[in-house]
Amino acid sequence: MIEVVGLKKVFDNKFEALKAVDFTIEKGDLVCLLGPSGCGKSTILNLIAGLLHPTGGDIRFNGSSVVKTEPKDRNIGFVFQNYALYPHMTVLENVMFPLTVGEKKIKKAEAKQIAETYMRLTNIEELSQKKPGTLSGGQQQRVAITRALVQNPEVLLLDEPLSNLDARLRLKIREEIRRLVKEVGITTIFVTHDQEEALSISDKIILMNEGVIQQNDDPQNLYLEPNNQFVAKFIGNPIINMLPVTIKEGQMTHPVFTIPLDRFTDIRFKKLVPDGQYTLGIRPEDVLTTTQDALFTTQIKSVELIGRERILNFDLADKHVKSIVTIEEIIEEGAEVAFDFQYKKAFIFDDKGERVY
Numbered sequence: 083m084i085e086v087v088g089l090k091k092v093f094d095n096k097f098e099a100l101k102a103v104d105f106t107i108e109k110g111d112l113v114c115l116l117g118p119s120g121c122g123k124s125t126i127l128n129l130i131a132g133l134l135h136p137t138g139g140d141i142r143f144n145g146s147s148v149v150k151t152e153p154k155d156r157n158i159g160f161v162f163q164n165y166a167l168y169p170h171m172t173v174l175e176n177v178m179f180p181l182t183v184g185e186k187k188i189k190k191a192e193a194k195q196i197a198e199t200y201m202r203l204t205n206i207e208e209l210s211q212k213k214p215g216t217l218s219g220g221q222q223q224r225v226a227i228t229r230a231l232v233q234n235p236e237v238l239l240l241d242e243p244l245s246n247l248d249a250r251l252r253l254k255i256r257e258e259i260r261r262l263v264k265e266v267g268i269t270t271i272f273v274t275h276d277q278e279e280a281l282s283i284s285d286k287i288i289l290m291n292e293g294v295i296q297q298n299d300d301p302q303n304l305y306l307e308p309n310n311q312f313v314a315k316f317i318g319n320p321i322i323n324m325l326p327v328t329i330k331e332g333q334m335t336h337p338v339f340t341i342p343l344d345r346f347t348d349i350r351f352k353k354l355v356p357d358g359q360y361t362l363g364i365r366p367e368d369v370l371t372t373t374q375d376a377l378f379t380t381q382i383k384s385v386e387l388i389g390r391e392r393i394l395n396f397d398l399a400d401k402h403v404k405s406i407v408t409i410e411e412i413i414e415e416g417a418e419v420a421f422d423f424q425y426k427k428a429f430i431f432d433d434k435g436e437r438v439y
């Protein structure tokens with residue numbers, strides 16, 4: 083188990099990269115640290131690995147603080163975006179390397195045996211005698227992960243390990259990583275800025291922005307129950323529609339529609355909503371075409387066919403809105419289409435971006 087308590091990092095230039103971050107990771111879980119570039123993901127990994135020293139707070143492995151423990155004694159496997167393999171060594175030598183140096187080094191023959199066991203697990207046995215320079219990006223990353231695992235670390239840290247791979251390979255290797263870490267049973271922190279990648283492989287996702295955790299939750303909850311506007315916008319593709327609305331005397335008004343508030347089931351209101359300015363968040367799949375009781379009718383500006391889905395683009399007041407319909411619904415550019423919302427799936431955010439419904 084990894085506990086991060088009130089973890090802070092202020093760099094020498096006074097930049098506050100982490101503002102009192104708290105989270106717990108259960109043994110054997112695969113957790114994604116997700117967030118936009120610069121939000122502090124790598125800083126957290128480097129603090130856990132001991133490559134950076136925290137300004138405040140604590141990091142505990144199985145209940146014991148490790149902040150005063152040397153990096154080499156923390157028992158961590160670290161994999162970076164740029165494989166960082168030794169170019170002059172063969173794959174086997176690269177994988178064996180961590181076992182043959184330092185205080186805990188073991189005999190060459192024994193190291194070879196352990197390395198080969200892990201190489202079988204990651205399907206790189208046949209690359210054993212090759213040099214890294216002759217391998218594809220995906221193969222190099224498999225070697226880097228194998229090298230991180232041979233020491234049987236307590237924690238595996240992966241910092242954007244798939245960023246240098248092409249899209250198809252990324253899908254394949256992320257599935258392999260999930261299978262592998264579950265097979266080995268190792269506690270894993272996987273850093274990515276790709277929400278789809280995080281949703282597809284994680285037991286839990288910690289979504290960050292500007293050094294602050296926005297939500298630490300099961301993948302589906304980030305989509306279905308976002309804490310705030312940032313989370314709602316970061317998760318989901320195409321991005322959620324956000325419409326400025328006014329709530330007054332039991333009605334939600336927008337320049338092109340008015341919705342009685344009782345259409346939103348009361349029970350989901352997180353707190354009493356006073357009259358004022360809000361943002362209605364509605365995902366593209368919850369903007370539905372309708373043949374009766376339309377909320378509004380509008381002209382479709384453009385249509386994109388993506389896989390089995392058709393994306394309808396139109397403008398509402400000055401906001402661009404997307405609706406996703408199935409491929410069977412044949413709607414052309416310029417068509418006048420009537421829409422309604424799926425109210426029970428909508429979100430309402432206050433002026434601070436916090437979700438109230």
Ligand SMILES: Nc1ncnc2c1ncn2[C@@H]1O[C@H](COP(=O)(O)OP(=O)(O)O)[C@@H](O)[C@H]1O
Binds near residue numbers: 120126
């Ligand atoms: N050594 C440093 N000195 C000053 N600022 C830094 C240093 N390292 C990182 N930062 C800043 O801290 C923020 C978080 O960086 P990082 O953890 O690398 O972000 P991420 O991995 O989420 O992209 C960024 O704004 C980055 O510019």
Ligand SMILES: [Mg+2]
Binds near residue numbers: 123124125241
């Ligand atoms: Mg980073």
